[in-house]
Amino acid sequence: MNFKISKTVFYNALLIASRAISNFSPLPAFSGIKIEVKTDCIVLVGSDSDISIKTIIRADEEESLQIYETGSIVIESKYILEIIRKMDSENIEFELIENASARIISESSEFKINGMRANEYPNIDFTCPLLKFDMKSELLKEIISQTCFATSKSETRPVLTGVNFNCSHSKLNCVATDSYRLAKKTVELDQDLDFNITIPARNLNEVMKTLDLDENVMIAVSDKKAQFVIANTLIQTRLIDGVYPETDRLIPVSYAYELEIDSQEITSAIDRASFIKNDGVSVIKLSLDEKECLLSSRSQEVGSSKENLKNGIFKGEHLDISFNGLYVFDALKVTHKGKVRFSFSGEMKPFIIQSVDDSSLLQLILPLRTYA
Numbered sequence: 001m002n003f004k005i006s007k008t009v010f011y012n013a014l015l016i017a018s019r020a021i022s023n024f025s026p027l028p029a030f031s032g033i034k035i036e037v038k039t040d041c042i043v044l045v046g047s048d049s050d051i052s053i054k055t056i057i058r059a060d061e062e063e064s065l066q067i068y069e070t071g072s073i074v075i076e077s078k079y080i081l082e083i084i085r086k087m088d089s090e091n092i093e094f095e096l097i098e099n100a101s102a103r104i105i106s107e108s109s110e111f112k113i114n115g116m117r118a119n120e121y122p123n124i125d126f127t128c129p130l131l132k133f134d135m136k137s138e139l140l141k142e143i144i145s146q147t148c149f150a151t152s153k154s155e156t157r158p159v160l161t162g163v164n165f166n167c168s169h170s171k172l173n174c175v176a177t178d179s180y181r182l183a184k185k186t187v188e189l190d191q192d193l194d195f196n197i198t199i200p201a202r203n204l205n206e207v208m209k210t211l212d213l214d215e216n217v218m219i220a221v222s223d224k225k226a227q228f229v230i231a232n233t234l235i236q237t238r239l240i241d242g243v244y245p246e247t248d249r250l251i252p253v254s255y256a257y258e259l260e261i262d263s264q265e266i267t268s269a270i271d272r273a274s275f276i277k278n279d280g281v282s283v284i285k286l287s288l289d290e291k292e293c294l295l296s297s298r299s300q301e302v303g304s305s306k307e308n309l310k311n312g313i314f315k316g317e318h319l320d321i322s323f324n325g326l327y328v329f330d331a332l333k334v335t336h337k338g339k340v341r342f343s344f345s346g347e348m349k350p351f352i353i354q355s356v357d358d359s360s361l362l363q364l365i366l367p368l369r370t371y372a
Contacts, residue, residue, distance in 0.1 A: 001071025001096035017046035072118035129222035152178035159242035203237035257316030257344040282325035
C-alpha cells in the first residue's frame with residue numbers, strides 16, 4: 001500500500017470517519033479507522049457497531065490523490081488524526097511497511113505508526129436497503145435540529161432516546177419526546193412510502209455534522225438500519241427496537257386561550273428570568289389576560305423577577321400557567337424567527353407552541369404545578 005495525498009483532503013476524510021468511533025468501543029478494532037486503498041480510490045471506515053461511517057476519496061484530475069500500490073490497514077483513530085493534523089507540508093506520502101505498520105512522510109518529517117491487519121476489523125454490511133428516497137440536506141438538517149433536542153437522555157425507556165420517523169403515503173412525521181415535552185416535524189415527500197422506524201438521536205446528530213447546504217441526501221431504510229448517503233460519505237445507523245408511543249393522542253384538539261408574541265421577545269424574557277431556580281429547575285409563570293401579559297419567576301432562596309411582555313396579544317379569559325423555562329427556551333430556539341403562537345387548553349393541560357408562519361413544526365410542553 002502506497003499513496004500520495006493532499007494533507008487537507010486526507011485529514012478531512014479521516015475526521016468524518018472518526019465521528020463514528022466511541023471511546024467505549026466494544027471491540028479494540030473499533031478504536032481504529034480502516035484504510036483501504038484501491039486502484040482508483042481510498043475507502044475509510046469508522047464504526048462503534050451502533051453507527052458506521054464510510055467515506056471515499058477518489059483519485060481526480062487535480063491529483064490531490066495519487067495511488068501507487070493497493071492495500072489496507074487499521075490505525076488507531078486518535079493517533080492518525082493527530083499525526084496528519086500536525087504535519088507541516090501540503091502533501092504527504094503514506095506507505096505500508098512490515099508487521100501492519102505504516103510510514104507517513106512529509107517534506108521534513110517522518111512518522112512510523114503501528115496498526116492492525118485489516119482482516120482483524122469486523123465486517124460491516126453496507127448493503128443498501130431497498131426502500132429509499134431523496135431529501136434536500138437543508139430540510140434534513142431542519143428535521144434533526146428541530147426534534148433531537150426533545151429526546152430523552154435516560155436509557156430507562158430506550159425508544160425515547162431516538163426520533164421516530166413514521167411515513168404513510170407521502171407524509172413523513174418526525175417525532176421526539178422525553179414524556180415531558182414533544183417536538184413534531186411534518187414534511188411532504190415526493191413519493192408514496194410506508195415505514196415506521198426510530199433512529200438514535202446521537203447518530204442523527206452525527207449525520208447533521210456531515211451535511212452541507214444545497215446537496216441531495218439519499219436516505220435508505222429497512223427494519224434493521226438506516227443509511228444516509230451524502231456525496232462520497234455513507235452513514236449507517238442501527239434502529240432502536242420497540243414500539244414508539246402514540247403521541248398524537250397527547251396533542252389537544254381544541255384550545256380556549258391563545259398568546260401571539262414575537263419569539264425573540266419571549267425568548268429573551270425567559271433567558272433573563274432563568275437564573276432563578278427551584279431545585280435546579282427554572283420555573284416560569286405566565287399570567288395572561290387581554291389587558292396584560294406577565295412573565296415571572298420566584299425562588300425563596302434566590303429572589304424573584306417579573307416582566308411585562310408588552311407586545312403579547314392574548315385571547316381568552318384570565319390564565320395562570322407555569323412551565324419549565326428550559327423546555328420552552330429550547331423549543332423557541334429551533335422555531336423560525338418571527339411571531340409564535342402559544343395555544344392553551346387549561347392551567348394543567350399540555351400547551352402547543354408553533355410559528356405563525358410555519359405549521360410544519362409543532363411543539364408540546366407539559367405545565368408544572370406550583371403552590372405559590
